[in-house]
Amino acid sequence: MGLNHQPEAPQGGPMAAALDEARAAAARGEVPVGAVIVDAAGIVIAADGNRTRALSDPTAHAEMLVIRAAAARLGSERLTQCDLYVTLEPCPMCAAAVSAARIRRLYYGAPDPKSGGVEHGPRIFAGPSCHHRPEVYPDIAASPSAALLRAFFAARR
């Protein structure tokens, strides 16, 4: 898989911004997942959280929204110099979108054994027909991300 384990969670920075988006999603009643995209200079060019309920859009995962926003902002289908930070392991749809967008590096928080598509399920980047594989950095600030999700679902039971 070529996963690059970095146990240290960064202080501030893009993953902190993604966690802020996840908290904002929870406050809207959405599953708390947040994502940001940074350009080659490390500048955040898109930040958003899940909006599947608000938009009545099953594709409106945080990753999809920031990929679309960043591509629109850059006027390009390809985000070859961009990195994506997301608080949860992307699902197969989002992982395949990361590949389609030619994202350079993917940093994610908590693993998602039930619905993840990177290190679980169809393992989108592992297959021979995957045309672009980002560098993948899992377990970035995984603990606060998982805590947000646990609290969200516990409150709904």
Next chain:
Amino acid sequence: MGLNHQPEAPQGGPMAAALDEARAAAARGEVPVGAVIVDAAGIVIAADGNRTRALSDPTAHAEMLVIRAAAARLGSERLTQCDLYVTLEPCPMCAAAVSAARIRRLYYGAPDPKSGGVEHGPRIFAGPSCHHRPEVYPDIAASPSAALLRAFFAARR
């Protein structure tokens, strides 16, 4: 896989409308793939073709656009009574979106050995972590769909 082979291409109907969308996409300089969604009554509630170039959006495949449009029109993230017709085997991103949207039946045209995600590549609906599997009907009007794609790419070589 539970694929349901129906060698007869339907006359008119949703797949003909999807082929019209594919031709319109080609005329715009987009990879010629078209899709429509019909509701439980068989009424077309969304129709579109690829717009990745026009929208600078790597996620703007025909299937994604019609899923988003149909969900917005119905005001629901779930399209449980809806069927999707698309001229080419969906890629992994689109196949996973079909699953997320709870599409009832998926009809598609030409197989896509290079980039497909249903009967090729990660075979999205075949895995144990796939939470919703549509009924899948491949090879519906596959020949005109494949001819459109061949002509499009031949003209660009």
